[in-house]
Amino acid sequence: MAVAAVIERKRLMVAVQHGLIDLPHITIPMSIWWLLPQYVFFGILEAFTMVGLQEFFYSQVPNELRSVGLSLYLSIFGLGGLLSSFLVSLINKASSRGGGESWFPDNLNRAHLDYFYWLLAGLQYHRFGSFHLLCKVVHLQQKKGSSIIR
Numbered sequence: 001m002a003v004a005a006v007i008e009r010k011r012l013m014v015a016v017q018h019g020l021i022d023l024p025h026i027t028i029p030m031s032i033w034w035l036l037p038q039y040v041f042f043g044i045l046e047a048f049t050m051v052g053l054q055e056f057f058y059s060q061v062p063n064e065l066r067s068v069g070l071s072l073y074l075s076i077f078g079l080g081g082l083l084s085s086f087l088v089s090l091i092n093k094a095s096s097r098g099g100g101e102s103w104f105p106d107n108l109n110r111a112h113l114d115y116f117y118w119l120l121a122g123l124q125y126h127r128f129g130s131f132h133l134l135c136k137v138v139h140l141q142q143k144k145g146s147s148i149i150r
Contacts, residue, residue, distance in 0.1 A: 001117045001120040002121040003037050003041060004038045005115075005121060008117060014029065021107075021110060024107040054073055057069040057072055057073040058073075088104065088116075091103055091104075103116055
């Protein structure tokens with residue numbers, strides 16, 4: 001997300017430099033190769049996530065409930081899409097409150113997708129930090145010989 005934010009900021013700067021802010025149907029003179037890093041990162045992470053989740057649900061569910069495990073695996077993606085739509089709607093309402101311009105206007109050259117990408121990067125950083133902290137707590141509890149889950 002941080003890479004996407006930096007590239008989006010670059011795209012907006014190129015649009016400003018060429019006077020294309022109010023011309024949303026004109027192509028920004030920027031190479032398509034600028035999109036490659038973020039798509040490579042996303043593809044690699046998506047592959048690891050999908051394979052890991054599928055393996056987890058397949059190996060941790062009893063044989064009689066394999067179809068339930070597969071449905072849980074697939075429902076995660078649906079829930080993620082629903083939460084993503086909710087977040088975009090919430091940010092759209094919040095950013096346009098008070099007469100201000102939304103982060104997601106119809107004119108992509110006036111949009112602030114870079115802010116949205118930075119927000120997502122911050123949420124991911126927070127999520128990783130929380131995960132790391134919980135792993136440390138569980139590890140310390142296991143060293144003491146007690147169990148958190150009862």
